[in-house]
Amino acid sequence: MNTVKLRQLLSHQQNILSKIALGIALDDVLQDICFAIEQTIDDNSARCSILSLAGNQLFHRAAPSISEDYLQAINGVTIGPKVGSCGTAAYTKSRIIAQDIDISPLWGNYKSLAQNAGLHSCWSTPIISTSSEILGTFAIYHGSPKEPSKQDLELIDYFVHFTSIALEKNAELHKAKLLLADLQKSNEKFKAFTQVMPDLILILNQQGFYTDVYGTSNNLLREAPTDLIGHNVLELFPAKDAEMIMAVINKTLVTNEMQIFEYELEVAKGKVTFEGRVAALDNYQPDNISQRHVVWMARDITLRKQAEKEVQRLAFFDPLTGLPNRRTLNDNLSTCIERIKHTKKTGALLFLDLDNFKRINDSLGHGAGDKVLVELAKRLSFVIKPSDTLARVGGDEFIILIEFVGENNLDACAESELVAKEIQSVFNEKFSVGELAFQVSCSIGICLIDEENSRTDNILKFADTAMYRAKKKGGNSCSFYDPELQTLLENQAELETDMVRAIINNEFCAYFQPQVSMQGKVVGAEALIRWLHPTKGVIPPDQFIAIAEQYGLIQKLQTIVLKNICSLLTKLSAHKLIDEHFSVSINISHIQFNSLELKNELCSTIDDFNIKPSQIKLEITESMLSGDINNTITQMDELKNQGFVFSIDDFGTGYSCLSHLNAFPVKEIKIDKSFIDKISDEGKGYNIVNTIISLGKSLDIRVVAEGVECTSQFDLLNQLGADYIQGYLIAKPMNAKEYLKWHGKHITQECSTV
Numbered sequence: 001m002n003t004v005k006l007r008q009l010l011s012h013q014q015n016i017l018s019k020i021a022l023g024i025a026l027d028d029v030l031q032d033i034c035f036a037i038e039q040t041i042d043d044n045s046a047r048c049s050i051l052s053l054a055g056n057q058l059f060h061r062a063a064p065s066i067s068e069d070y071l072q073a074i075n076g077v078t079i080g081p082k083v084g085s086c087g088t089a090a091y092t093k094s095r096i097i098a099q100d101i102d103i104s105p106l107w108g109n110y111k112s113l114a115q116n117a118g119l120h121s122c123w124s125t126p127i128i129s130t131s132s133e134i135l136g137t138f139a140i141y142h143g144s145p146k147e148p149s150k151q152d153l154e155l156i157d158y159f160v161h162f163t164s165i166a167l168e169k170n171a172e173l174h175k176a177k178l179l180l181a182d183l184q185k186s187n188e189k190f191k192a193f194t195q196v197m198p199d200l201i202l203i204l205n206q207q208g209f210y211t212d213v214y215g216t217s218n219n220l221l222r223e224a225p226t227d228l229i230g231h232n233v234l235e236l237f238p239a240k241d242a243e244m245i246m247a248v249i250n251k252t253l254v255t256n257e258m259q260i261f262e263y264e265l266e267v268a269k270g271k272v273t274f275e276g277r278v279a280a281l282d283n284y285q286p287d288n289i290s291q292r293h294v295v296w297m298a299r300d301i302t303l304r305k306q307a308e309k310e311v312q313r314l315a316f317f318d319p320l321t322g323l324p325n326r327r328t329l330n331d332n333l334s335t336c337i338e339r340i341k342h343t344k345k346t347g348a349l350l351f352l353d354l355d356n357f358k359r360i361n362d363s364l365g366h367g368a369g370d371k372v373l374v375e376l377a378k379r380l381s382f383v384i385k386p387s388d389t390l391a392r393v394g395g396d397e398f399i400i401l402i403e404f405v406g407e408n409n410l411d412a413c414a415e416s417e418l419v420a421k422e423i424q425s426v427f428n429e430k431f432s433v434g435e436l437a438f439q440v441s442c443s444i445g446i447c448l449i450d451e452e453n454s455r456t457d458n459i460l461k462f463a464d465t466a467m468y469r470a471k472k473k474g475g476n477s478c479s480f481y482d483p484e485l486q487t488l489l490e491n492q493a494e495l496e497t498d499m500v501r502a503i504i505n506n507e508f509c510a511y512f513q514p515q516v517s518m519q520g521k522v523v524g525a526e527a528l529i530r531w532l533h534p535t536k537g538v539i540p541p542d543q544f545i546a547i548a549e550q551y552g553l554i555q556k557l558q559t560i561v562l563k564n565i566c567s568l569l570t571k572l573s574a575h576k577l578i579d580e581h582f583s584v585s586i587n588i589s590h591i592q593f594n595s596l597e598l599k600n601e602l603c604s605t606i607d608d609f610n611i612k613p614s615q616i617k618l619e620i621t622e623s624m625l626s627g628d629i630n631n632t633i634t635q636m637d638e639l640k641n642q643g644f645v646f647s648i649d650d651f652g653t654g655y656s657c658l659s660h661l662n663a664f665p666v667k668e669i670k671i672d673k674s675f676i677d678k679i680s681d682e683g684k685g686y687n688i689v690n691t692i693i694s695l696g697k698s699l700d701i702r703v704v705a706e707g708v709e710c711t712s713q714f715d716l717l718n719q720l721g722a723d724y725i726q727g728y729l730i731a732k733p734m735n736a737k738e739y740l741k742w743h744g745k746h747i748t749q750e751c752s753t754v
Ligand code: C2E
Pocket: 513, 527, 528, 529, 540, 541, 542, 545, 558, 561, 586, 587, 588, 589, 649, 650, 706, 707, 708, 709, 726, 727, 728, 729, 733
């Protein structure tokens, strides 16, 4: 190569390399390479073409001196073992020299294309990257068949080298561009994400310095985000908080595991509960390669925590007063019992129920009632010790659980009574609601808790029973649970069940006890109920009437008695053993007497038997007259007008004012047996009987003496002017059959006496 050419070559080299370095468009560089070799190579007909490989196709990149038609025709050709010089070179990864295209076996179909473009020889060299990949082909064509000289080949290799640099550099640039675009995209996403994120993302290094802050919740920080960067947690937070943060960072870096935890910090908007998620951050290293970093996500969960607390509060506390509810009480009671079993000491459960609280609610509305309850809860809270439990377990029901009230039951009784007094003292002051002030009181039931009485449900039940006993005393008092009373109550409940069964089984019936005049004439009888129990024998009314009243069974019993009376009267009439003056007494319980249904119930039964009301005497006690006098008179008048007759039973034992007696439509009074028993005593008994008989005479009310057992009593009553007598002296109560027999026999005697 002569010096001119050499200089030319060097200038080309300089130009090409500088263009590559400057990042000039690849096609420009490749074109320059083509021109350069065409000028440098020893044949003016030489034309250069550079193709690049994409997949297994070759695409035209630069060939400034070759006809466009030819280039178009071979563009995109698929490489193969016999695809011209370039297609084969790329395929075989080796230089292919076609000295004469016309006779080359590799050119096949492409020959005519080349000939038309005036191309007759083609030397193609594969362009190979530094990593041995085929990037494309570098071809030199000539206008006539030609073999390359050694120098040609050297020159070609020289330019192929530049071409490969240009292509590689271009591919790198392309990759970098894609990478940058990718990076920009993910950066955009990250920016958008951190803008909408309610959480904070902080990046800290292992020494506790902030290096980055993301997120929009600036009020979750103490300082402006920019003030944070470069500062250390130790200077930003109180020592305790800073230590916690450092401990988390250390743990994250040591374990390399994500930490999830909750913590509280004082920030710009106040005290905030955070959920923290902290993970080690690899390959981050801003500014300090020697430091490791963590990413710290802080989420404000204050509201969620509050909601959780609220749910907890609602489940275990009464929303109105804030006191523990029944569930909490039960839990505390169980724990308390367990401890008592251990300590062998005595505890107490006090059951409080307000007296007449319903009245406040009903008259002034629930708002007023609520205010009283809240105020009461406050007052009671001051009375109890911190170790005690004060719970609200129902509308106006409170329970106080005292774990230790005494070493033994005796001490415990005395102590819990004192506590009860103290509780009652909180009611001394009136409860004010707006302008009004109420005097409230409460009934307290106390149940002691010890090893023997240590079942949760029993303790609550027993305290409740005791509270009811306190209520029965008239309220504003306290009562202890009494096991004997409990047995009695349990027996009563059993009896009630048995009575229901007995009613169905027709075990109840009326016995009859005759009433006779002083002359011995049978004037009537009293029906007295009996329970003919299959195993217990005949049960007297004293043992079941009160329970029947309590459990609402009295009406059923009365109907049975009344039907028995009617059936007896029917039989007595049928046998012509009685006249219309004969009547049978029925005992009316106070519950029925106060019922508006009494008249209908009586009438409907006697109508069924065609019995006249005048044959039925209604025995009521003196105490039944003591209620609302006007109401009582109205009720009695109604029955009297119907034809029924009234007799006052157990007369003298009640508190009714004797002077009022004439106000009631009463036909008869029955002197109580207790006075008859004492009639023979000088003084009191005799005087009372005397007074009652005189009263009866003055008011024109018949006087019956009951429970007359002996002739001496009869004689005195006769002297004092009693009208009728009833008692064992005449006959004991008998069942209907026996009574009929007795009655028949007695009538015959009467007749024979007459
Ligand atoms: P009461 O109405 O005062 O009945 C009189 C009680 O004295 C009856 O007791 C009777 O058997 C008893 N008695 C009569 N004469 C003598 C006597 O000479 N000596 C003695 N020691 N006792 C005599 P009973 O039958 O046990 O009835 C007790 C109470 O049960 C009755 O007292 C009455 O208050 C109530 N009772 C009875 N039957 C009924 C009923 O059908 N309905 C209601 N509501 N109460 C009834």
